[in-house]
Amino acid sequence: MSTDRPLADAGDAALVSAAALGDRAAFEVVVHRYGPMLYRYARRMLANEQDVADAVQETFVAAWRQLDTFRGQSSLKTWLFSICARKIVDSYRVKRAVPIDDLALQTHPSTGPDDDPFAHASSTEFLTALERALEELPPRQRAAWVLRQIEDMTFPQIGDILGLTPDTARGHHFRATRTLRERLRRWK
Template sequence: MTTASGGGRIADAGDDALLRAAALGDREAFEVVVHRYGPPLHRYARRLVANEADAADVVQATFIAAWRQLATFQGRSSLKTWLFSICSHKITDNYRVKRAQPIDDQLMEAIPAPQRSSDPFTAASNTAFLAALEAALAELPYRQRASWVLREIESMTFPEIGTALDMSPDAARGHHFRATATLRTRLERWQ
């Protein structure tokens, strides 16, 4: 297995090389993209859709759309940002079809579990906090929740978030700020 540039393993290739190879029809290069970005896209989708099956469908639809659009990708954003943008559109499509079903108990599954504690009070408090965070996130408007998840969980910059959600970086920052303020208020007892 070699990269499109002729040296090294394709799995070690940078995003630009993978994009070029995949745009030329190299399925192996696209498979590397899927393996590289599938898990973060799934975490993102899982936090914003009703259940695991919908998240898997959204991610699959994201990669199908990306494969079909590879030849038209203009490189105005990174591969990561482009994929998150497509995923955001697919999540919106899912909302239109599902009409905002309630989010189930697995919303926060990718957030590390609280440290186990020999103190039952601490363990119960950590579990209660995660449940309260899950409930508070579920109540946020979509753009606020998406901005918060992309910033705090996926560590994206505001320009990347703006591109992914079709808004300016300042709008992404504003949605994140409002989400953080709302979460801070709703989770006040844990501060």
């Protein structure tokens, strides 16, 4: 890679090309760029912290080994999420997954003079109920909902990640949303 442009500013294609040639620094940028997203996704899909860490680590190990197979037909982000989704499925074969709390959905209590303990308690109660409702969803519905609502992915991207058509991914998201809306109707 050119030394006049820092690796952190490089595009995904340049990073993949450099990493495929053995540039560990380029791959480290990929890990830092996409690791938090993959971690957040895996946390929603797996029961405990060790399984989450293992799935994300195994994702990057597999990606490093398979860099020469990445052809750019999908985005690097989608490719990494699809590897991670397969690692999560592998984990399901061992035990039933139960998602845990995620920083993306946690509330942060305000520290101003307008603190509202009732609003804070209600919000915390809602997030706890949302976590429980997510735990009860079938894995593909949960994955489709998390990827759409938390990771802000499109249905074609979700389909690529989960090995589904975009319409099927949309259907899983729809059913998950309908179920969550029903289970959380008291917060409407």
